[in-house]
Amino acid sequence: MMATRKKILEQEPSEIEMLLPWHAAGTLNARDSRKVDEALARDAELARQYAVIREEYAETIHLNESLGAPSARAIQKLFAAIDAEPVRRPHASLNVAARFNGFFAKLSPRTLAWSASLGALALLLQAGVIGVVLMNNRPASFETASLSTNGPITRELGAATLSRALVRFSPDARVADITALLDKYQASIVDGVKGGMFQLQFGNKAMTKDEVASLLSRLQGEKIVSLAVAAP
């Protein structure tokens, strides 16, 4: 019994051994890839198995490539079926999602990295501004550094302002979350990343300062929003 169990355990593949095919295909994450590389460098038996896997990999591609391609009949059939489908009306939130995804797709990783760095810098500057305001200890009504208007944000009913805000999303916010937020607030992105922030338009009507303040406060309470300020 023990001997049988020992034999089974000996036949069980190791974790590294099982990852070899993904290493050959280049689809392992960096950490696992490094682990496999290290194991291959010190284990000749594993390296032999890896050479076998590379052959299998090459021949699987060869085999699949030899299968050819479908005829034009497939696409004709597809579009005939699509033509028979009911006409659909564009959905506003999907418009936003497409524009949003498209915007990100156009940015290079370098641009995104710079945007994040600029965002961090803007945060530091803002912290500085807040510090200066507090140090000055002005007795005037409460002001927030997050609002770009010069006057106090409260008690000024009637004065309507543009319903736009600058928003920075938290780094772990997913596109789907952001799209949902835009949907929830009936917002659209009107300008791209500047200092790590997006300019959002909320509806089509102008808002009073109280409404803007309330909106910003609600936005700030959102899990995926790290900063929301009125647009200049």
Next chain:
Amino acid sequence: MSATQAASDDVLIARIAQGDRLAMQVLYGRHHVRVFRFGLRLVRDEQIAEDLISEVFLDVWRQAGKFEGRSAVSTWLLAITRFKALSALRRRKDVELEDEAANAIEDTSDDPEVAVQKKDTSAALRKCLTALSPEHQEIVDLVYYHEKSVEEVAEIVGIPENTVKTRLFYARKKLAELLKAAGVERGWP
């Protein structure tokens, strides 16, 4: 697939959700060959595989608005293809999956033994790949040809990630046995 292409696939899906036919054509042009080959390896019949891709992309047209982007579009396409292929196989009650391995796809290559005699071990390897069971073929194709990660294969096939790893290991072991039976020794296992 590059991250840029994956992102632009997402944009295409969003446009398709709004009824954009051009986006549909672009997505089709980008993925239909791989979808066809994956389907063909599963159903082993070119006509059925061609019907499959029409059905798969029609599903995309209908369901694009529900796509949440949690996985790559190519992974989603392969998952739909697999589902449709298995349904098609179930409809074809006269086809025995295990017994008709590689018969439906026209195969003019030599048997593994003949290939070995001709010292064509690559051809023998390809022949043995077609002789694997459907579930072994499927996992080999997804990892090697479709370049899917462990997580993506798990999603497409609907099995745990550890099962994905062990299944591929045993598929490779079976392949080695088939090759050995054909007279090809590769030094593993």
